[in-house]
Amino acid sequence: MNEPMLRFENAAKGDEGLTVLDKPDTACNDKVMNEPMVRFENVTKRYGSLTVLDELNLDIARNEKVCIIGPSGSGKTTVLRMLMTLEQIQGGVIWVDGEPLTHMQENGQMVPANDRHLRRVRSKIGMVFQHFNLFPHMTALQNCMEAPVSVLGLPKKEAEARASELLDMVGLGDKRNHFPIQLSGGQKQRVAIARALAMRPKVMLFDEVTSALDPELIGEVLNVIRKLGAEHDLTMLMVTHQMGFAKEFSDRVCFFYGGKIVEQGPPDQLLGNPQNERTRQFLSAVLEAR
Amino acid sequence: MSIWDWSYVWEAWPYLYRGAIVTIQATVLSFVIAVVLGLIVALIRQSPNRYVSTTMTELVEFIRSTPLLLQVFFVYFVGPQFGILIPAWTAGIGMLGIHYAAYCSEVFRAGILAVEEGQWEACTALNLSRMRTWRTIILPQAIPPIVPALGNYFVGMFKETPILAAIAILEMLQQAKIFGANNYRYTEAIVMVGFFFLVFSLVASAIVQSVSIWLNRRYRLQ
Numbered sequence: 393m394n395e396p397m398l399r400f401e402n403a404a405k406g407d408e409g410l411t412v413l414d415k416p417d418t419a420c421n422d423k424v425m426n427e428p429m430v431r432f433e434n435v436t437k438r439y440g441s442l443t444v445l446d447e448l449n450l451d452i453a454r455n456e457k458v459c460i461i462g463p464s465g466s467g468k469t470t471v472l473r474m475l476m477t478l479e480q481i482q483g484g485v486i487w488v489d490g491e492p493l494t495h496m497q498e499n500g501q502m503v504p505a506n507d508r509h510l511r512r513v514r515s516k517i518g519m520v521f522q523h524f525n526l527f528p529h530m531t532a533l534q535n536c537m538e539a540p541v542s543v544l545g546l547p548k549k550e551a552e553a554r555a556s557e558l559l560d561m562v563g564l565g566d567k568r569n570h571f572p573i574q575l576s577g578g579q580k581q582r583v584a585i586a587r588a589l590a591m592r593p594k595v596m597l598f599d600e601v602t603s604a605l606d607p608e609l610i611g612e613v614l615n616v617i618r619k620l621g622a623e624h625d626l627t628m629l630m631v632t633h634q635m636g637f638a639k640e641f642s643d644r645v646c647f648f649y650g651g652k653i654v655e656q657g658p659p660d661q662l663l664g665n666p667q668n669e670r671t672r673q674f675l676s677a678v679l680e681a682r
Numbered sequence: 683m684s685i686w687d688w689s690y691v692w693e694a695w696p697y698l699y700r701g702a703i704v705t706i707q708a709t710v711l712s713f714v715i716a717v718v719l720g721l722i723v724a725l726i727r728q729s730p731n732r733y734v735s736t737t738m739t740e741l742v743e744f745i746r747s748t749p750l751l752l753q754v755f756f757v758y759f760v761g762p763q764f765g766i767l768i769p770a771w772t773a774g775i776g777m778l779g780i781h782y783a784a785y786c787s788e789v790f791r792a793g794i795l796a797v798e799e800g801q802w803e804a805c806t807a808l809n810l811s812r813m814r815t816w817r818t819i820i821l822p823q824a825i826p827p828i829v830p831a832l833g834n835y836f837v838g839m840f841k842e843t844p845i846l847a848a849i850a851i852l853e854m855l856q857q858a859k860i861f862g863a864n865n866y867r868y869t870e871a872i873v874m875v876g877f878f879f880l881v882f883s884l885v886a887s888a889i890v891q892s893v894s895i896w897l898n899r900r901y902r903l904q
Contacts, residue, residue, distance in 0.1 A: 476803075476806065476807050477806065478803050478806055478807075511809055511811075514806075514809055515809050517807075518807065518808075519807040521800060521803065521804065521807075523800055524800075525798075525800035525801060525803060525804035526804075527801070527804070527819055527823075528823065528901075528902055529822050529823055529901035529902055538808070538810070538818065538819075539808035539809065539810060542810060542811070542814045542818070543808065543809045543810060543811070543814075571902045572902075573902055587808070588807065588808070591808060591809065
């Protein structure tokens with residue numbers, strides 16, 4: 393009941409308070425909440441004359457967990473790589489958290505983003521790779537501290553505390569001073585997840601993170617991702633071949649074929665009762681391989 | 683007249699000592715130039731600007747394809763005709779350094795290209811600056827494996843220093859020649875110079891090897 397009163401007091405103090413009055417909190421939140429966290433708008437990716445993604449349109453809501461499946465060469469990994477700005481796009485715009493990532497507004501016009509803009513918007517995204525890509529000359533702890541110290545400017549102590557906490561979370565607190573070469577594949581991938589999380593991203597991208605692992609190590613990595621999804625406000629986008637995991641974990645599954653989304657929907661529906669012939673073929677082929 | 687006369691050895695010693703100091707100074711200084719400049723050239727060749735990288739590549743090719751002696755002569759003898767006076771020491775060390783910088787840049791380049799693409803991608807994903815990426819991620823992985831190759835050039839440069847005699851720098855071999863001419867006796871001085879080159883090369887190789895092992899262990903590579 394006291395809330396409006398407080399707001400009024402703030403308004404009397406200066407401009408900041410006034411804007412709060414102008415845009416009541418609820419309306420403001422609604423706008424933010426309804427806005428997708430990631431939006432691909434007519435995004436086209438070509439390698440020379442080969443079109444990998446053809447006018448892709450895809451919205452991902454805040455905290456949504458989306459799994460991308462599809463045969464190799466369907467462009468599914470490219471979706472993540474474009475979002476991480478590892479690939480340039482030839483058409484369209486990618487939006488992150490309400491602002492353009494690949495472009496910026498200049499005098500009311502959209503122009504390709506410069507390095508500064510890219511770095512700023514990109515900081516909202518974290519990525520975990522199929523082949524871990526850990527820094528081999530650094531310990532697990534140093535791997536997780538490097539970017540927070542050099543990019544976010546965190547004091548060493550604070551970065552170390554954050555890194556330790558994350559390594560504990562992925563169950564590797566006792567391996568913090570180990571070098572990547574001394575870790576198993578599953579452990580490496582868990583360090584890689586902790587390293588990406590240390591930058592506090594809003595969106596996490598997982599690119600076939602279990603594909604390079606021995607079968608018995610897949611579970612430990614998926615468990616960490618499960619835990620992440622349950623305990624943190626993270627938008628997750630994941631390319632995977634683990635259909636069981638996709639079914640249980642994701643809010644939505646997108647099936648890519650030939651550079652397009654052929655079918656998408658809730659996991660039960662898409663994996664259980666696919667409508668498209670291509671999807672059916674793919675799923676039965678995947679199930680057969682089991 | 684005996685084949686070997688120890689008295690000449692003692693007499694030649696002060697000459698050769700002075701010469702040895704010059705030889706070592708020249709080697710170390712020009713090696714520092716070669717490594718620093720070679721790294722800079724290698725980095726410039728990675729520039730995304732095609733004109734910049736191509737120009738650098740052509741320049742490296744040019745320097746590698748002409749003799750060192752000619753380059754030293756050019757700087758030392760042709761320069762003054764256009765009013766560019768460079769002291770012998772500067773011209774000699776500088777040109778030896780620049781010449782080997784061209785070779786070293788190739789070595790650095792090989793080391794840089796051997797770093798996996800995924801390392802660059804991880805740096806982008808973590809939003810590291812370009813500078814930071816090079817300094818803390820790429821170069822620490824690129825350099826340790828190429829230390830033996832750089833070491834080979836170090837020993838190679840050491841053996842090239844007698845070229846400096848051509849522009850009247852009194853390095854070791856030149857000192858031996860002067861001593862020999864003064865005394866009509868070359869055997870001892872020349873053999874001593876050869877012995878010194880041999881010992882220094884072996885010692886330098888051993889040092890390079892231990893540096894290489896230390897670096898690889900320090901950075902957990904292999």
